Amino acid sequence: MLEAFIENHVLNQILRQAKHVLDAEQRVNDMKVKQEFAYYSLNKAEKAFESLTNQQLELLKPLVSIKNEADFNHYKDSLEPYCIPFQPTTDAQLKKLFKKAKKLHPPHLTPDDFLHLTYLSWYDKGSMKKFIVRELEGSVKGLSGSFVPSPQNGICHFCHHMGAVGLFTVDVKTDTKNHNYKALSNYICQDEANCNAHITDTEKLDFLFDYVRGK
Ligand SMILES: [Zn+2]
Structure with a gap:
């Protein structure tokens, strides 16, 4: 087989x-x-x-x-x-990825949902943050940023599809001593399932992961 x-x-x-x-x-x-x-x-x-x-x-x-x-x-x-399924993540794994988050509310997905994921993501209304998890080089990586739903439709930075989007902003520490940050903002889909159904390349997504890791 x-x-x-x-x-x-x-x-x-x-x-x-x-x-x-x-x-x-x-x-x-x-x-x-x-x-x-x-x-x-x-x-x-x-x-x-x-x-x-x-x-x-x-x-x-x-x-x-x-x-x-x-x-x-x-x-x-x-x-x-x-199809290569996304490896289901455990709560412990997610906690480790997002140490600063007080409470995590990852979605409860079925094994079928995991079959068609390029990235796992959810929006936390309380903190107005979006969390993104991706498997890279055999391990799970996570990033989070503020997310402000946009009143107008727009083109998603990840899947290049027109739809309901929001402004996703990640802050990266450039200088720990002086608390300097550089922010990067992009419009991305509000609906993660929709985005995963349309994404055809991971270039923009991978770039973001490199960016937050300071690569
Ligand atoms: Zn999208």
Whole structure:
């Protein structure tokens, strides 16, 4: 049996391509153009990986023959067993990540929810803070910052999707002695589940983690 090899954001990327194939199927008349577009989309899906074995490639290939919604769903289901789940975190682990927080209220997620997470996150109304947890290089890392929901829709810095956002600000100590901080603010999704369903690359998210670690 093939091991899980598809990260959540990569799955989102593949499914975005699959959706394009489905759209083209419904909008384009020319058979040749359709087919070329389907292979172009497969190529883009493959590029989401650094490398692929033949077996893994075979699994992605049916993307080119998506003709209707049922095909799309079938394709999606076929990838499901190969998705890398987010490792469920324990309360003790989270406490260790956020030592300064008095009380943590992480969401109670089902094992299914953990299947499709690029990052674990929750908003704490009391402290008006958003907490973000990510697995990096085999260990869990956390960061938190203030979060002010925005009255207008905007584009999320992480998933580049238009929707309900808020201003997320992290403060980084630059000089402990003089209590100097540098702040970094970005608009990100209010709804973490929505963001995890749309994120197709982790560049912005990873940058933030590097930033708070002073890299
Ligand atoms: Zn987002």
